[in-house]
Amino acid sequence: MDMLHNIIYGFQVAFQPINFLFCGIGVLVGTLIGVLPGIGPAGAMALLLPATFHVSPTATLILLAGIYYGVNYGGSTTSILVNIPGEATSVITCLDGYQMARQGHAGLALGLAAGGSFIAGTIANIGLMLVAVPLANMALAFGPPEYFALMCMGLVIVTYLAQRSVLKAIMMALVGILLGSIGLDLISGLPRFTLGINELSDGIGIVPLCMGLFGITEIFENLEGEMRQQEVFKARLRNLWPSFKDWMRCKWAILRGSLIGFILGILPGAGPIISSFVSYAVEKKVSKTPEKFGTGMMEGVAGPESANNAAAGSALIPLLSLGIPPNPIMALLFSALIIHGLQPGPLLIREHPDLFWGLVGSLYLGNLLLLILNLPLIGIWVKVLQIPYKILFPLILLFCLIGAYTLNNLSFDLYIMFFFGTLGWIMKKFGYEPAPLILAYILGPMLENNLRQSLLISQGKFMIFLTRPISAVALGIVCLLLLSNLLPFLKRRRQNYEQFK
Amino acid sequence: MKALELASSLFWLLVSLVFIAASVRLGTGSVHNPGMGFITFWAAGILGLLSLGLFVKALFEKEVLSPDEPLFGKTWPRTAIVLALLIVYSVFMPKLGYLISTFVLMSLLFWILEKGKIGFVLLYAALSTFVTYQVFSKWLNCQFPDGFFGF
Numbered sequence: 001m002d003m004l005h006n007i008i009y010g011f012q013v014a015f016q017p018i019n020f021l022f023c024g025i026g027v028l029v030g031t032l033i034g035v036l037p038g039i040g041p042a043g044a045m046a047l048l049l050p051a052t053f054h055v056s057p058t059a060t061l062i063l064l065a066g067i068y069y070g071v072n073y074g075g076s077t078t079s080i081l082v083n084i085p086g087e088a089t090s091v092i093t094c095l096d097g098y099q100m101a102r103q104g105h106a107g108l109a110l111g112l113a114a115g116g117s118f119i120a121g122t123i124a125n126i127g128l129m130l131v132a133v134p135l136a137n138m139a140l141a142f143g144p145p146e147y148f149a150l151m152c153m154g155l156v157i158v159t160y161l162a163q164r165s166v167l168k169a170i171m172m173a174l175v176g177i178l179l180g181s182i183g184l185d186l187i188s189g190l191p192r193f194t195l196g197i198n199e200l201s202d203g204i205g206i207v208p209l210c211m212g213l214f215g216i217t218e219i220f221e222n223l224e225g226e227m228r229q230q231e232v233f234k235a236r237l238r239n240l241w242p243s244f245k246d247w248m249r250c251k252w253a254i255l256r257g258s259l260i261g262f263i264l265g266i267l268p269g270a271g272p273i274i275s276s277f278v279s280y281a282v283e284k285k286v287s288k289t290p291e292k293f294g295t296g297m298m299e300g301v302a303g304p305e306s307a308n309n310a311a312a313g314s315a316l317i318p319l320l321s322l323g324i325p326p327n328p329i330m331a332l333l334f335s336a337l338i339i340h341g342l343q344p345g346p347l348l349i350r351e352h353p354d355l356f357w358g359l360v361g362s363l364y365l366g367n368l369l370l371l372i373l374n375l376p377l378i379g380i381w382v383k384v385l386q387i388p389y390k391i392l393f394p395l396i397l398l399f400c401l402i403g404a405y406t407l408n409n410l411s412f413d414l415y416i417m418f419f420f421g422t423l424g425w426i427m428k429k430f431g432y433e434p435a436p437l438i439l440a441y442i443l444g445p446m447l448e449n450n451l452r453q454s455l456l457i458s459q460g461k462f463m464i465f466l467t468r469p470i471s472a473v474a475l476g477i478v479c480l481l482l483l484s485n486l487l488p489f490l491k492r493r494r495q496n497y498e499q500f501k
Numbered sequence: 502m503k504a505l506e507l508a509s510s511l512f513w514l515l516v517s518l519v520f521i522a523a524s525v526r527l528g529t530g531s532v533h534n535p536g537m538g539f540i541t542f543w544a545a546g547i548l549g550l551l552s553l554g555l556f557v558k559a560l561f562e563k564e565v566l567s568p569d570e571p572l573f574g575k576t577w578p579r580t581a582i583v584l585a586l587l588i589v590y591s592v593f594m595p596k597l598g599y600l601i602s603t604f605v606l607m608s609l610l611f612w613i614l615e616k617g618k619i620g621f622v623l624l625y626a627a628l629s630t631f632v633t634y635q636v637f638s639k640w641l642n643c644q645f646p647d648g649f650f651g652f
Contacts, residue, residue: 051641167555171513174548178520178541185537192537193523223583224574394610395629397583398603401590402633406643414591422584429573430509448540460533 003129006357013358014062014365018055022063023362027370030070034087035078035381036392041071041087042438043215043396045332046207047403049339057340058355062362064336068329069121069312069363072272073370076113076305077381080106089272089308092280096293096300103296110378111242112250112298113305114371120258120306121367124313127262129360131314132349136321139346144453145464147324149471149478151447154268154324156478158436166485169436176440177447179204186449199412206335208404208417209441210328213434215400216421219393221428241375242298250302253283257303261310266317268326268439272308279307313363319344320356324446328438335442506559510552517549579613586610598648599638604630 013019033044045064052060075090080097093113100109142150159169182193183203194200242250257279264275283303284293293300316333318324323345325331337344342352349356374381404417424434458464465471520541530536586609594602607626615621637643 050643051637054642167551167558171548171551171555174544174551175513175516177544178516178548181541181544188537190537192527193520193541220580220584223580224577390611390614391625393614394607394625397587397610398607398629398633401587402637402643405594406637406645409644409646411591411595414594415588418584418587418591425580430505432509444540444544451540452535455532455535460531462532 006353007129007360009353010357010359010361011364012361013058013354014361019059019062019358019362020365022052022055022059023066023366024369026063026066027070027073027366028373030067031074031077031370031374031377031381032384033067034071034074034076034090035384036074036396040214040218041068041329042210042332043400043403044071045329045336046211046215046407047399049207049332049336050403050406052336053339057337057342057352058358060336060340061333061355061359062366064333065316065359065363066366068333069309069366070370072305072308072312073114073117073374074381075308076117076301077110077374077378078385080109080113080301081378081382082385089276090305091273092276092304093301095280096295096297099294099296100298100301105296108242108246108298109301110375112246112302114375115242115247116250116254116257116302116306117309118367118371119254120261120310121313121363123255123258124262124265124310125360125363125367127310128313128317128363131266132317132321132356135317136346136349139322142322142346142470143468144450144457145468145471146474147322148447148450148454149465149474150322150324151443151450152478153474154318154326155436155440155443155447156481157268158327158439160481160485164431164433168432172432172434173436173440176437177444179209179437180441180444181448186445187452197412199410203445204416204441205404205407205413206332206438206442207407208413209420210332210438211400211404212417212420212422213424213438214328215396216417217424217428217434219397219400220421220425222389222393246298250298252286253279253299253303254306256282256286257306258310261307261312262314264307265311265314266326268318268324271315271327271329272311275307275311276304279303309367316359320348320359321346323348325439325442328435331438331442503559503562506562507556510556510559514549514552514556517545517552520545521549582613583610594648595646596648598650599645600630600634601648601650603633 014023029044029048030041033041044067048063048067049060052063071087072089075085075087076093076097079085079090079093080101083094083098085091085094097109097113100106155173159166159173180203182200184190184201185192191201257275260279260282261272261275264278265271280293280300280303283297283299284290287293287297287299289297315326315330318326319330319334323334323343325334325344334344337348342348342355400417401414404413405411407413427434454464455462465475524538524542524545527538527541528536529538529542586606590602590606597605604626607629608622611622611625612619634645638645
């Protein structure tokens with residue numbers, strides 16, 4: 001009964017004019033960002049953050065979350081019609097989605113992607129409601145050792161799931177911790193590594209850092225290349241809504257995708273990208289005709305698209321119930337809450353029910369809006385894709401400049417953005433990924449605070465982390481994950497030894 | 502590839518050494534009473550060790566990439582010019598104001614990408630400057646600097 005009451009309350013909050021408007025803007029901007037190359041959800045969220053200073057934290061969260069899950073819808077459109085994913089979350093959709101479009105089933109592929117995303121988004125919302133509140137209540141009993149261990153686990157999982165070298169990902173996480181330590185020390189209140197620069201007293205801003213590492217880096221990479229215009233596949237968009245038979249064929253793919261996305265979305269670092277890949281692999285595995293994957297299989301579109309949307313929804317769980325952001329986008333949401341004077345953590349849902357339940361209501365609303373608005377607007381998104389790069393890139397650069405500057409009205413933030421933009425551009429050439437850095441940058445100060453508090457409580461005894469069950473289990477997982485990196489090395493050694501024998 | 506790995510590992514080793522020295526100066530404290538430089542000392546220390554590990558790994562690894570693959574793309578000077586323009590813009594924007602400095606920046610950016618079409622460049626630069634000013638400054642209440650000229 002309580003749950004029903006809360007859902008109704010959530011819808012009341014979500015339907016307030018300002019919240020409804022921000023939800024609509026969020027999902028539309030998200031779709032646009034998903035379609036456009038060169039600016040990702042992090043950049044878009046950072047850009048619109050200053051515009052939310054005059055509205056409530058609930059409206060802010062609704063807007064930013066709308067961008068986040070709207071991106072997945074936009075990304076699938078370009079994957080299917082152009083064979084170029086607007087976002088990394090839709091990379092795998094290219095394989096079968098584009099083939100479906102080539103065979104004259106572009107409308108069906110888009111309809112399946114949108115419908116699957118809607119169903120998965122709804123399932124993730126239900127999961128969010130069911131899991132977040134009990135988890136937050138449980139987390140009230142957590143102390144600094146548990147938080148320290150959980151954050152360690154989060155960081156290690158992020159680095160473990162790195163697309164390239166795990167060693168480099170760990171190095172980036174450490175750099176993130178070091179960058180996060182710049183500013184006033186949390187316990188003594190004294191400046192640390194500020195080099196006497198007043199602007200660094202509050203630390204390096206998350207917005208210029210994210211915009212630099214994601215937005216500017218991407219633009220620099222494109223400027224350096226040939227800047228070829230994408231060729232839009234001219235398909236007649238008809239029969240956008242799949243038939244009953246199509247739905248029946250894809251129902252298990254959608255359900256499996258939703259489940260995979262929901263579970264992986266909660267895990268730090270995994271999120272929508274990995275879940276879409278895992279979902280595709282599972283669909284191929286369970287299919288009676290795995291050899292047909294890549295030639296235009298409906299399940300190859302429905303599964304991954306459901307997975308990435310479910311993951312986008314469930315990623316909110318650790319942020320809202322534990323105060324631990326599982327990925328860089330959630331780190332931006334975390335920062336937005338801090339800017340609005342709210343502390344993400346177990347007390348957030350209890351102390352600000354309007355924020356949590358309003359967000360839940362907006363997630364239902366936003367998913368529905370995406371479904372209603374996006375399919376008829378597909379023609380417009382295709383036109384957006386045809387905007388020449390020579391117009392697009394200066395504009396995206398200008399948006400980045402505005403986003404970074406208007407947060408504090410400081411040119412210093414622009415310098416920070418350019419510095420990290422250049423660093424990110426060079427780092428990519430050397431095979432370093434920015435995601436672990438961003439997450440460690442956010443978690444670093446919290447990690448340090450909890451470690452120092454734990455050691456103060458235990459009078460310097462590290463056993464405090466092993467005598468508490470949750471922290472012991474989390475640290476055990478950390479050790480297992482780190483040791484598992486040695487397995488390929490040991491296997492190679494063994495093979496060499498056996499060959500030698 | 503090997504040279505890149507060696508160079509990048511040495512760079513991060515240097516960064517770690519700088520942070521270790523700074524952490525020691527701040528005071529690492531003890532396990533019973535961790536100081537301001539405690540966690541940064543350990544983080545920088547591990548970073549240094551991993552950088553060394555990467556250096557050694559790269560040193561003994563066989564070269565796998567063809568040497569003719571360039572590190573930077575053909576048009577990298579264009580990126581360098583854009584970066585320089587952006588830095589100059591950041592310095593002069595508070596003094597010249599948003600409208601003038603942004604118009605100049607956008608004109609130059611459009612010109613770099615679409616050389617020769619002055620009409621196109623000026624039109625798009627003016628449009629992008631005024632539309633963003635209207636949307637962000639007037640509608641969304643973001644504050645832009647007025648500069649010497651008051652606009």
